[in-house]
Amino acid sequence: MNDTLRESYDVVVIGAGLAGMTAANTIARAGHSVLLVEQHYKLGGLATWFHRKGGHIFDISLHGFPVGMIKSCRRYWTAEIADSIVQLKHIRFDNPMFSLETTFTREDFSKLLFERFRIPAENVTGFFDAARAMSHLDDQAYTTRRLFEKFFPGRQDVVRLLMEPITYANGSTLEDPALTYGIVFSNFMSKGVYTFQGGSDRLIRLMRDDMRKNGVDIRFACEVQKVHVERRKVAGVTLDGRRIGCRAVVSNANLLGTIFQLVGEEQFDKDFLEEARAVRLNNSSTQVYMALKPGETLDENVCGDLLFSSTAPEFRTDMLLSRAITSRTYSFYYPRTRPGHDRCYAVASTNANYADWADLPPDEYEAGKRNLIETTLEGISKYVPDFREKLAYSEAATPKTFERYTKHWGGASFGTKFEGLAVSRSLPERIAGLYHAGSVGIIMSGWLGAMNYGVIVANDVDAFLMKI
């Protein structure tokens, strides 16, 4: 397969996640030659899906994304992709503090906070405006906890409503900088939640077609082992043992993996290495995938599209990581997700610590997975009492699963904490032509964050190539 590879390209993009693919497509459209290399046997990175016997298809990270995806897909991809984005109508919360449904819009949250939680209107408006005004230049020491204390003092229930979806979406806690919360909240919880009609497989297929049209050379099941640097400049990469020349590299691989494995410590100075070592990775996840028997349905009025469910009396972000699971997000998929496909299925997700799963002996690991499935079925039966009878197939994924398929250190689901963004952005100042694009810094994560970061980096690469 590799014999059709050219000896050199303007740019090699390492990794075909949403950031890598969007960067590759944008750089190719700007007229440069691009090679996109993915180690897995399919494109998409975490934006992925899998098939199981019996005609089941499961999506991994198609739970919901912000409205901004429509604009980004239209601009950096195609009208067909943008036009396939549809709104999810029923978002539910169910926990010991409250049970409610919302459209995830600013209007609806304001109404809920005012009428149901009895928060004065000026605090509600003040909170939304403060969140909207935040930027990545704000004071990092100002935490999300303090933001909530300012507008909703003593209101654990309000914190739960406004924070729980964000913690699930990017692993952030009350101790993270308020600016990361404000930016993500304003994108995600103000104009509804959206999904892609046709599923992740259709999205990635359409993206692949557009990249081919724009001349991106694509290789999958092909791992980049090394980025070569000569005199502080990117010179090429080695993939599957073969050296390919290039003037710039965009790494969509894990930020720390990029610095410490692909490039190597010897290429960086001490101060930078120290800064890079201090970057904290985000947590990982577990998921349970459940397919219903053909013909079995779920009641949309009971399950909704997205359900934030918890039995924990209080909301604590550290508890969300525990193996003693009390909180899950359920995504329910109906046949309309994939027009032409007749199944219903459900995916339950939790946040998780890599360390809790990494070193288990094989039998304990397998038992852990079985327990994950059992407790999830128990949890879901609260909403669908005869769920077990409807069930045709179930399977669990752990932090180790995420690590294996994406090579993210620690199976990190959402990139790095805030400090990772500055490290990612500063790579080209250390080594000319070296770029990283992929979920970092909380604000550049999720489908939309990753895609947009891909564009931002593509712009830098285009400017760099024009200069040299």
Place this chain on the structure above:
Amino acid sequence: MTAAEIKEAVLEILSDIAPDEDLSNLKEDVSFREQLEMDSMDFLDIVMELRKRYRIQIPEEEYPALASMKSTVEYLEPRMTEVAKKQ
């Protein structure tokens, strides 16, 4: 390119990146952000299009010069004297 041609070029880019906006009443000295629904990605798109169409490089520190039509044309004029109008 003359100032009038530059303005036309910028309008063309704007209509491509914000096809749903009505640009006919755009005020020259009021910021784009106040008149159009624009975010930082939109400004990045203007920068990318200017580079692609006219090979103009705008460093990140100078993005604020693109705030309004007036400031954009003033910023681009000395940099685009040699640039030919796109056919």
